[in-house]
Amino acid sequence: MGSVAKKGLQQYLGQLQQHPLRTKVITAGVLSAISDIVAQKLTGIPKLQIKRLLLKVLFGAAYLGPFGHFFHIALDKIFKGKKDKKTVAKKVVLEQLTSSPWNNMLFMIYYGLVIEGRPWIHVKSKIKKEYPTVQYTAWSFWPVVGWINHQYVPLQFRVIVHSCIACFWAIFLNLRAKSVALPKG
Numbered sequence: 001m002g003s004v005a006k007k008g009l010q011q012y013l014g015q016l017q018q019h020p021l022r023t024k025v026i027t028a029g030v031l032s033a034i035s036d037i038v039a040q041k042l043t044g045i046p047k048l049q050i051k052r053l054l055l056k057v058l059f060g061a062a063y064l065g066p067f068g069h070f071f072h073i074a075l076d077k078i079f080k081g082k083k084d085k086k087t088v089a090k091k092v093v094l095e096q097l098t099s100s101p102w103n104n105m106l107f108m109i110y111y112g113l114v115i116e117g118r119p120w121i122h123v124k125s126k127i128k129k130e131y132p133t134v135q136y137t138a139w140s141f142w143p144v145v146g147w148i149n150h151q152y153v154p155l156q157f158r159v160i161v162h163s164c165i166a167c168f169w170a171i172f173l174n175l176r177a178k179s180v181a182l183p184k185g
Contacts, residue, residue: 032060
């Protein structure tokens with residue numbers, strides 16, 4: 001079994017090197033699927049909601065994978081690939097003031113409008129009520145992930161590491177969205 005896993009990892013790393021964007025897109029889609037399946041089970045949904053699952057995979061593959069790929073490349077260009085503590089701190093601050101609020105807001109909009117099919121007025125109200133808590137929670141969690149990612153993880157693996165952690169973050173967001181769901185209307 002160990003050799004199968006090792007061979008799979010080697011093939012994955014080969015694809016990551018040869019086709020980094022495509023590999024990150026597929027990985028983000030798969031991890032989005034895993035997080036949604038877990039979230040659906042944890043919230044007591046008896047039968048897997050395939051449409052919801054596919055919409056979450058679409059968000060992961062079409063947005064999260066490419067955004068993370070280009071964002072991390074841009075950060076490395078802006079800071080010229082430096083990894084000293086001062087530069088890593090600047091990367092983390094920039095990430096937390098730009099992509100973190102943007103990604104959380106976009107997810108909440110997408111979830112409300114597309115996945116739940118709610119009218120904008122309800123989505124807007126829910127965001128107004130819940131976004132500060134979501135973002136505050138993000139700022140208490142993601143800077144540590146960002147620091148570790150920028151300090152110790154090579155550029156080609158940062159999106160993958162971020163996506164793996166984001167799999168758990170998405171479960172949190174799903175559970176949060178489900179627990180404060182507004183009635184449709």
